[in-house]
Amino acid sequence: MKTNDNSTTNSAPYNSNAGIFILGFGGHARSAADVAVAAKWSRIIFIDANADDGEHFSSFPAIRTLPDPLDPNWLFFPAAGDNRRRRSQMENVAGQLATLVSPEAHLGVESILDLGTLVAHGAHVGPGAKIGRGVILNTHSIVEHEAQVGDFAHISVNAVVAGRSKIGSNVFLGAGAVVIDSVSVCSDVVIGAGAVVTSSIDEPGIYVGVPARRVK
Numbered sequence: 001m002k003t004n005d006n007s008t009t010n011s012a013p014y015n016s017n018a019g020i021f022i023l024g025f026g027g028h029a030r031s032a033a034d035v036a037v038a039a040k041w042s043r044i045i046f047i048d049a050n051a052d053d054g055e056h057f058s059s060f061p062a063i064r065t066l067p068d069p070l071d072p073n074w075l076f077f078p079a080a081g082d083n084r085r086r087r088s089q090m091e092n093v094a095g096q097l098a099t100l101v102s103p104e105a106h107l108g109v110e111s112i113l114d115l116g117t118l119v120a121h122g123a124h125v126g127p128g129a130k131i132g133r134g135v136i137l138n139t140h141s142i143v144e145h146e147a148q149v150g151d152f153a154h155i156s157v158n159a160v161v162a163g164r165s166k167i168g169s170n171v172f173l174g175a176g177a178v179v180i181d182s183v184s185v186c187s188d189v190v191i192g193a194g195a196v197v198t199s200s201i202d203e204p205g206i207y208v209g210v211p212a213r214r215v216k
Helices: 027-038 082-091
Strands: 019-023 043-049 062-063 074-078 189-191 207-208
Touching: 019 027, 027 043, 074 082
Parallel strands: 019 043, 019 074, 043 062, 189 207
Antiparallel strands: none
């Protein structure tokens, strides 16, 4: 992780006895595991009520229920790709939450990450940016200087949130979409892939195109 001593990650400190329960076993859960492996986590178990007996990803097993008793050194990571489902996972966690940051990501000076957030490979978090709880900053996404991303938002692959913009909670910013600088997007908005948001959005809905316009 290309980071700075003045960035802040709200997560329990790593220790050699720690492991991560990844909540879910879908595609995003596997991407989260890939980041965890790159970040040197070697003890990973997927928890998914629909897992088949003996199912695994790489060498990491998927089981249907949590072990009993629980090892207090193990952390939880919510890994549903759907924003609302990920929020539900976090609200029902019975232990400490992890934050996963790829060693290939960059965290700028005075940037802040809250719990349960994923910063994937090649993502960039600019100086002074604030990232909420349970956020996905997907592969090669960019959140620039002093921008804010609300809880349970998903900034997709190659999407850009330019400087001093504000993204509300439960927002989905599609692959390659751009929010230009100093623009606000309210909560519960979906921005389609490749769209460009050139003015603030203050009504929930689905927006597509260049410039982005509401279609639903």
